[in-house]
Amino acid sequence: MSESETPRLDQLETGPWPSFVSEIKKMAGRKPAARDLLRQMELSYKDRVTHWKHGGIVGIRSYGGGVIGRYSDSPEQFPDVAAFHTIRVNQPSGWFYSTKALRQICDIWEKYGSGLTNFHGSTGDIILLGTTTEKLQPCFNELSDEAGFDLGGSGSALRTPSCCLGPARCEWSCIDTLDLCNDLTHSFQDELHRPAWPYKFKIKISGCPNDCVASIARSDLPIIGTWRDSLRIDQEEVRKYAADGFDIENEVVALCPTDALEWDEKTLTLKLKAEDCVRCMHCINRMPKALRPGLERGATLLIGGKAPIMKGAFLSWVLVPFMPMTPPYTEFKVLVRKIWDWWDENGKTRERVGEVIERLGMARFLRDVGLKPLPQMVFRPRANPYVFWRSEQK
């Protein structure tokens, strides 16, 4: 048996899970860059430092982002990853592809790059890992002209919007996530491709409060489908659940976070106090045949979610409890532009919108973008008697 070049990395293949090392090895026979990638990583595991240099500015003509420059700090030792740039490709709404499109992307990437891909990065984009500066433009030209794809966002720009699969496959979707995501992507091409802000800005869209794309934690502006009337109950189907031995009292009623449900054993009816329901989806998830979202649909907008970098992780705050979401989404677009303008004016370099709101105060933010404070924005009513007032108020 020949001695392995990567004894440390090999250990990562021994666990029960899929291993990125095994995947890269598959390509290493055909692509020298994949082999050098493994060899350099092996050295990093030995030295316990990264052997990528910090930053790199390369790109595609007329785009300010979409390519992340990467250089090895030991190009003599690993010549095939001396330059190993990443290309971000804007994914289709809900990540629906034809196999033809997937094959096209892979073929183009084997021609111009390392052949290694990541479907998908945490922003949602297709990530094409590793190519040289000279290959960037021809690779992009083919991706765009032949396969019909565009670059995704990177840097201090709007990042590629992403959404759950919504109405394409999910009966709970209260908005057309796919159309909205596509529309916003097309409407905000400048913001996406020409970084102009203090830092990044992410929009993620979920069709209902189950929030399958975890927009509330992973985006600056989550859009979450909801309904304004009351959820629909089919009592006939409720009774079938009961007849099948499903414990409605304990599994559903007792777990409603706001005590909005009541189960009447005698009449076998499930009663809803609609004004108490906070649309958490629990009861609907447990009894999908009997309960459904209401009919007057739109979305809740939130603001400020982010992962930790400058400050700790933030979950988003409710910003607009209900906004209708029908094309051409003008109300939303007007508001988000106001928010960008406020953030751009007030934010420091590398400050996300949530951090600026935290620093300057929600009251000021709401005032400046012209929104009223609403009860839905707070978790519970305040318990202390002090109130904020502005000196210009008498």
Place this chain on the structure above:
Amino acid sequence: MPKAKLGGAEIEVDEDGFIQEPDKWNQAIAEDIARTEEAFPMKEDAWKLVNYLRKYYLDFGIAPPIRMLTKQTGIDLKTIYRLFPGGPAKGACKVAGLPKPTGCV
């Protein structure tokens, strides 16, 4: 570091073509970098941007935020990309002889 022949002199550049000796910068060097960035010949507005970036860098040691750049020069972002297809960071800052920006522009 590799060297490049710019403005008739040998200048040290990094792998992305940013000059490493900012004090050696002059107009001839700027124009030669502009050639590599498909930004040649440089129009009046291109010089306005470059001179603003240059001055800001000499005053503050960093590149200005984009908002500042567009407000102070009165040149909007679309025009900047027309003048410098690489954009403000990869194009204009490089031509202005700034070190590689790390995030802001």
